[in-house]
Amino acid sequence: MTSPAPAGMSARRTAIIGGLMVATGPLSLTLYTPALPTIVADFGSSDAAGKLTLTVYFAAFALAQLICGPLSDRYGRRRVGMAFFAVYVLGSLICALAPSLEVLFIGRFVQGFGVSAGVALSRAMVRDQFAGSEAIRILTLINLILTVTPAVAPTLGSVILLLGTWHIMFVVMAGFGLAILALLATNARETLPESARIPFRPGVIFGNYRKLLAAPDFLVPTLLLxxxxxxxxxxxxxxxxxxxxxxxxxxxxxxxxxxVQTASFITGNLIVSGLAMRISGPRLMSTSLILFGISGLGFAVLPPLFPASVIAVMAPVGVWMLGIAFLSPSATAAAMSGFGSMAGAAGAMTGFFQVGGGFAGSLAAGLLFPDAWTALVVMLPLVAATTIALAVFDRWRRARQPH
Structure with missing residues (x-):
């Protein structure tokens, strides 16, 4: 498939701006995790209350995308991105100045709300300008930029703790948000023309989301994500x-x-980046399903056979990350491909399912199993099997459709 003429930016500029916008999410999630015990001690609270700051952030991050996407379909990607990242900066400053855990909760919610623009708008900006293998290649480049953040952020957070208090971490986040604002103001161009914009009305918004959720071509790749x-x-x-x-x-x-996890994901993205222009999106997704199957089998077999081995755990983790590297750009492009007229809503819904799936996975791991070991060897194989079963069912559905 050939891509439409870019509306405003080159592939490289789109990937860099989109990648930095998306990277703000994991930065805000992982930078301050080394400081959680210190935060809990400073406020005289419990570990559970400290972890709630993650939950509040995750919830706002997931839900706000459903608002951000339709707003960008009405007012444009650039303007909405600047508004949401201004909200993110405000939330970061609230956290930095928080005198109590309750105020920190508020700041984390505001942060999560603002940073939701990264996932929704980066995907919409790609869909506005590119399609097919070119879109997959750009989304893969965005993933490469994204990969560096969770790998570096915890180490950076530990260094900040050595130099000062946990408050500085949120000042760093505010600075990153200001840098994104400056980037959007000076280097980003609007990718959604006025003629393609749709009204921001509840009826239109819910109608678009209903269309997306009723369309198997959107829903299946989104559920795979x-x-x-x-x-x-x-x-x-x-x-x-x-x-x-x-x-x-x-x-x-x-x-x-x-x-191992980080290196595997980076390697997978480099491989996909090289293959994207030569191999179709469905073939990349098929490869990811094979990798998830191997990983799920590895989780079921290797840790019970070698309970004291780090490699027995990290080998299937590494294969799973390869699977995500193959799946994420191809599934995102597939979900977005038929919905250019509502790309903001489609990007928001894919982001909601992706972040929501991550949130549900972390909750299920802690709540549904008696211990971490049982969760690892039972939940991961079940998730892998469900992923493959969904893809097989979709192929069966497509084969039964009249041509």
Whole structure:
């Protein structure tokens, strides 16, 4: 498929701006995690209350996308992006100045609301300008930029703690938000022409979301994204308990083990970036399903056989991350491809399912199983099997459609 003529920006500029916008989300999630014990101690609260700051952020992040997307379909990507990142900066400053845990909750909610623009708008900007293999290539470049943030942010947060208090972390986040605002103001161009904009009315918004959820061509790749990130955030929540509490690894050893996850994702994105112009999106998605199947089998077999082995856990983690690298850009492009007239809403809904799947995965890992080990060897194979079953059902559905 050939791409339409770009409305405003080159592929590289779109990827850089989109990648930095998306990277703000995990930056805000992972930068301050090393400071959670300090925050809890400063406010005289419990660990559970400290973790609620993550929950509040996740919830606002997921839900606000459903508002951001339709707003951008009406007022344009650039203007809405600047408004939402201004809200993000405000939330960061509220957190930095928070005198109590309750005010920190408010700041984290405002942060999550503002940063939701990153996922929804980056995808809409790509869909406005590109399609097919070119869109997959740009989304893969965005993923590459995104990969660096969660790998570096916890280390940066630990360094900030050595130099000052946890408040500085939120000042850093505000500075990053201001940099995004400056980038949007000076380097971004509007990708949605006036003639393609649609009204921002409840009837139109709910009608568009109803169309998306009723369209299998949108819903299936979006649910595949949801399940893939369910698994990712599920084992991300479990690994500290398995390695540090269960195997006795030090925090440094744990960080070294997690490099497998980051390296695998970066490698996968580099491979997909090279293949995107030569291999179709459906073939990339098929490859991801094979990888999820291998990973799910690995989770079911290797940890029980080698309970004291870090490699037995990290090998299937690495394969799962390869699967996400192959699935994410191709599934996103597939979900967005038929809905250019409502790209903001489509980008918002894919982001909602992706973030919501991650949130559900982290919750399920902690609530539905008696311990982290059981969750790892039971939940991940089940998620892998469900992902493959959904894809097989969709192929059967397509084969029965009249040509």
């Amino acid at each position: 949801c399940l893939a990130f369910w698994g990712f955030h599920g084992f991300t929540a479990l690994l500290p308990f398995i390695f540090i509490d269960g195997m006795g690894l030090t925090p440094f050893q744990f960080a070294m083990a997690m490099l």
